Amino acid sequence: MLDHPNADYRILTAADVPAYLAGLPAIAGRLGGQPADWTCQDVADGNLNSVFLVDGPAGGLCVKQALPYVRVAGESWPMDVSRAFFEFSYGQRIAPFVGRLAPAIHHFDAAQFIIVMEKLSPHIILRRAMIAGEHHPRVPEDVADYVAAASFYTSDLAAPFESKAADQAIFARNTALQRISVDLVFTDPYAVSERNRITAPLEAWAASFRADIDLKAAVTRARLTYLTRAQSLLHGDLHSGSIMVTQAETRVIDGEFALVGPSGFDIGNFIAHYVMAWYAKPFHESGATSVGVFRDHLAADIVLFWDRFEARFLSHWRGFAGAADGLPASHFSGPAGAARAETLRRAYVADLFRDALMFMACKIIRRVLGFAQIADFLVITDEAVRALPQAAALAFARSVLLYPERYGDIAAIVAALPRFDAAGLDPAVTRGE
């Protein structure tokens, strides 16, 4: 097991990177020329790591190093660097299933906790594109393909159970980042915590969530599902900040939160960030279209994503002819068996949908009332204004957690969005539930 920083570990700066890559000739060859010809740019954007983009005459590389603390919080919040090992292992494991929807990984340095991978250019982070009013219509289907393939092929539905067990033996050790999810997603937003960063006008909402026993009971179910439903290998942090896009390509990055868990977790996380983009959009650019049209794009994308996920997941399953323990073909032969197998497949996907909505709601709430806020809201600098779409998102998420029976399909989700648009700052006034 790779462990905490060792004697060889040192934090790379942009100035160190060319020499570092020069020591890896097979990889540096992708850059062309000599170290003196290379430019290196520090582009760290997320919360946890150093990221450098290196360009040479022949091409580019991305160098990502795990730091021994949470980058945005500083050295006061230590963080196990072995997450780089898990990100690398996750990438290796899902590569056969997701192909070019994930970046190519060229090298893993087990002493420096560095991953050298494909430089994505001119890709930009999906979140920034959304805020800027650039619509990327390929993304929902690409990410649906990614999640459908990864969540099917790493599950017991597509392999003898030993395959998932081997993943569990590895990723059960990725506790440092799972601790972040458990605390920041499922616990802190419903309690007083100095890590929470709450937009001031939302104090009443935060207080009402802390006092809402029904809501916390629903979140308890979500947390226990996260902790105990070991269905497939998950990305674990699949939001619009973990997706890089051009109009032609989609890449899912940053798999360091990987765990064996409930397949609905990644699905719900992705939808959550489209929902929040939908609520924030009136306060952003909407590009060449009106706010209303951009919102319609986002709503349609949510439907497109789920429908595509469902279709692809079922298609992988129906077409699967190998050995697997989840649904043994030998038990469901003949026409009656085939019909029942299809019923079981649809019931499985219906369960994923319910889980996904539950996690979607938890992810929305943590982005508004928790530590890791998102730019979709933060770019709205006036807190009195920012609080309005945030309150709408909270009201929507609360409704989904408290009344899941009202949200039986993806159409019900997007139909509900406008009903919470004017939720307002008083959590006791329910509109549209």
Added chain:
Amino acid sequence: MLDHPNADYRILTAADVPAYLAGLPAIAGRLGGQPADWTCQDVADGNLNSVFLVDGPAGGLCVKQALPYVRVAGESWPMDVSRAFFEFSYGQRIAPFVGRLAPAIHHFDAAQFIIVMEKLSPHIILRRAMIAGEHHPRVPEDVADYVAAASFYTSDLAAPFESKAADQAIFARNTALQRISVDLVFTDPYAVSERNRITAPLEAWAASFRADIDLKAAVTRARLTYLTRAQSLLHGDLHSGSIMVTQAETRVIDGEFALVGPSGFDIGNFIAHYVMAWYAKPFHESGATSVGVFRDHLAADIVLFWDRFEARFLSHWRGFAGAADGLPASHFSGPAGAARAETLRRAYVADLFRDALMFMACKIIRRVLGFAQIADFLVITDEAVRALPQAAALAFARSVLLYPERYGDIAAIVAALPRFDAAGLDPAVTRGE
């Protein structure tokens, strides 16, 4: 990771055991005297291992060695010897919670895959006691205490999630024995398999189970629950052959199937073997009492076991004051929070009950239609007679799997037992469902 037999590994015979123990002076001291004073008896009884009981002037020891094949099947069925490591690891992990309900383990030999442990004397295997008509009234409550403590304290309800994750990282590698459960419990009994050993008059029952789409759909749910519900560290093989008893003491042995899985699995397995003993009892001894009275003991024991499990599990949970991720105390403070926490605890236990019944039924079916038959039935040498209690057990198990809504509490389970007593050899004739 401990792996397959190495160059040092050799299979011990009874003649080798004294010299082996003489090489472990700290442990051999428990025997007293010299190797020449020790007697060694080969008492292998289960399906998988060599077991020797060694007696010296001062005391006794049990020496258990994992063989590289399934003992009852011979060398044609290879079996990873690292199961001894998992049995040892399981024992170490649960010892603080179960105390004297498990044997004391003195030594683990990682090269020879040998465990040296407390010799249980005059304890006998519970199954043999049941067949002989000896009632052991302490057993249900002792085993309930064991399962309640082990399944609570190794779950996310009683610790930060990292604790269970560490168990998963270890026991997810125990795939060799989990493969046995997946195949022999959940798959083979519903298919034609040369491993199945079916009492000849039950061919119609076996054929009807192979053709029963509803039953196989229910078994699919059970199998997926076994594979994906990672609630706590389980014994994994908790039947009447894994329990040694005197009138005063109960010991749970043979934890080599240990896995992180659904807590209902051990519960259901234990109940299943009381149910089968109940159906078989008219064909066994009943000791000093009538068959009817002994059956009443067994039925009462089933109720006692579940009621005690439920009470102890809830009591551990209510009294737990440490840090845990499953149900954070900070979310459920004050009178309303306390009331809701209790509701959630009861709902959790109700889910365990439903899982337990599902696994109970699967365990009954595998013991009748699968590879690993049990002495409770096998001692009935006339197959025409043996098939009758087996058919009753099958009919009962089928009903539980197909109509779980009829079995809402443990009283409903024991009330149903007599209704299937005369199920008979025609599976199409349903009586008492």
